[in-house]
Amino acid sequence: MLSLIHMYLTHFSKKPRLTDRIIEKSFNSASQIILEVTEQCNFACSYCGYGEYYAQSKNRQDSASMPWKQAKIILDYYLSLWGKKTFQTKKGYVIGFYGGEPLLNIKLIQKVCTYVSKNKPIGINIEYQLTTNGSLLMKHIDFLTTYNFLISVSLDGDAQGNIYRKNKRGIQTFEPLTKSLDYIKLHYPDFFATSIFFQSVVHKKNPVKNIYTFFNQRYDKRPELLEISQARQNRPEIANMYRNIANDELEIFRSFPEQFFKYKLEDPAKPHIEFFLKTFTDNYYHRYLDFLYPSDKNNNSGIRSATCFPFFQRAFFTARGFIFPCEKVGYDKPLGTFSDSGIKIDFKKIRNFYNRIYNKYDKYCENCLSRENCTTCFYNDNDYLKKNTICSHYKPIESFELDYSLSLLERNANLYHHLIDLYYAK
């Protein structure tokens, strides 16, 4: 088979550089602030990232709760920034609550909401979000509906799927939780339809097909699927539980195509073809700005890693007074602290830290298949702090199975045609 492929050989001539100005700007203009209101949890899920199978940080235990005084310092800081009237740059902001199980500290959440309602600048919309195991949902439903919370409930599908979700006494949580959810669905149908979402962890005893079937039948919803995290651990127990989502979806596509379309899943060939087009042609554009500055994914900074600029997405404040760029980066390297006396953050130090790591990874980015489409956050690499480390998702260009992709294109000419028809203006 003859193949004529145009290799996208953009050469990055400068080292990746983040400036403290960008970081400060991101911190001050964060549109989401996440408050870890408590470290405590009433569940003991086997795969929990704060559980026995994961490396624990000295910066997090399981007992602290955020004091109101410190929460108020954070709120005052951001409410004053959000309130700058002239030339407002954003319409809406999010305050998220995280844990442990955040509803265990309902008093703090209630205080935050009341305080924000009284003090938020005119014309600014603030949305509240919560990630919960659902055990206390019914108890506080009236409060949550009053403030129009968007709630993400962790539920892994049917009873078998929830086998790893137990409370601290080792009792299965599926029955009481689904009973609460059924109640809420019946008595608060609009709220349930618009404001309750689900997250499900896919594992060895919980295939994707079962999860979709359960939620479709019981709640007419489609959950966000999560894989068991491989970061910050190296335990066989985790490997034994781990299950890959993409493989499952491919299996559904092959074996149960009618279910595939019923759940409105994407043709699994599509991401392969899109990856190929993104990586090996320069015809793919992510956003309008790419037509002006093709080599400039991030502010002309030269950074190709998908690791977000610190605080670009959100700022995460922990119960013990640490500041992180998000709740998924682990607790080892806080970027700042806060206490009764205020927020302390050194943007130059953060700049140096990030640039050191970007530079370390960048020498591999040049030759990596994903260089134009990186989805890897360096915080998910177990060894990102070590001096000599290779990105765990590094895929040298030589390793690319060109034949496979080209065969896929050949077999799926219609899909390619459909993609072009969908995206291309003749």
Next chain:
Amino acid sequence: MQNKVQYWLCIEPHVFIWQVNKSVLFYNSINFQKFFFPQQQETDTIIQKLLDPANFYSTLIPNNFQTNSSLAELVEQITKNKIGSIHTLTSEKKPIIIPPFYIFPRKLERLQKRKIEFYDIRILDYIQDITIQLSGECGCNCTACSYYYKQITHCSKSKSSFSLNDIKNLVPTLQLLNIRKINIVGGDLFSIPFMSEVIMLFQSLQTLVIYNLFYKHITSKILNLIFNNSSNTLVKILIDIDEASEEEIILLANTVRSFRKKIIWVLSVASAHSLYLSERLIQQLKIKEYEIYPIYKGDNLNFFNKYYFLNESDLFNLEVSKREIHANQVINKNFFGKVIIKSDGNIYDNENLSALGTIQDNLETLIYELINKKKSWLLIRDNPTCNQCIYKYLCPPPSNVELLLNRETICKQPFTFNP
């Protein structure tokens, strides 16, 4: 048993094939070679197959193609201009070449068709270039005052001015944006009493700041003020060659030379004579950094017809890369990312169009509206005249001159290119 030999006509992935009515244009976006091929019965099917994305820019041709004069001619043109090549294969499989169709899933029209709202969490990044008119007060009486600013970044007159407080309130917002440069224009900028404080404020932005100064307003004292207090700065000197005297320009050149700083001369020309003069002055004064712009002043359309609007041979000789062609199909590279803030507080995407809003409005909202209403940033050659033209996407995007003159095209006297 031996497999039969098959002849595949394959087109290079950087080649564009455009068809309008009875003519097809093949264009190589790397070496810029191009040729027209008229529609003919013998070759039409082949060309249609090449145009179909599902065929991946390759198609079988008869083994005896050389006996067919039209097909042989097509193949010869394709190979001679490095548009493509013939490959002989004995297997059943076909070549795969990815045509240069851009893929942009988040294009506004696509989203609208699927009833999906356009959203970009970093939409404010789109703002790349801001022009701020600090004051419209000016004692000069330039005859073309109402024309310059509609065509290039230039001062203009108005009755309003920002106060120091207004500017202090503006700066924090500018700090939140990812702008690559800020253009400062007046009026007479240095009639503003607090200009030195303004310079310090803009210096704190750590972005390139360009002071666009009308030549009559420039003195050594002003240049000292700018360059002593700021590092990330350029000065552009605005001169209308038709109005300024040679003596004035030479005196100014001497003043400026002593600074050895980054100064760019922006020369407006409205006639062939001033075009000649500007070239002479550049040589005479050894000006290294300059920009020359033709300026329409209401009575010099002939100058534009002769020197600005494109004729057919100009179009045929255009050399445009694949990326630029993609850009021409989606955005207006002349306008995209530019925002103008006037001294009365109005915000524009283009001075030839109505205001987007004011500085009291939410900036994100204004940008979303700009995108959703496909204003200047997304103004492409999608009008009835250009849609009939085979050079449509080779042509530069609509410009300020076309907006000012209310023209659909940049070619001489709109006509359909359909050779």
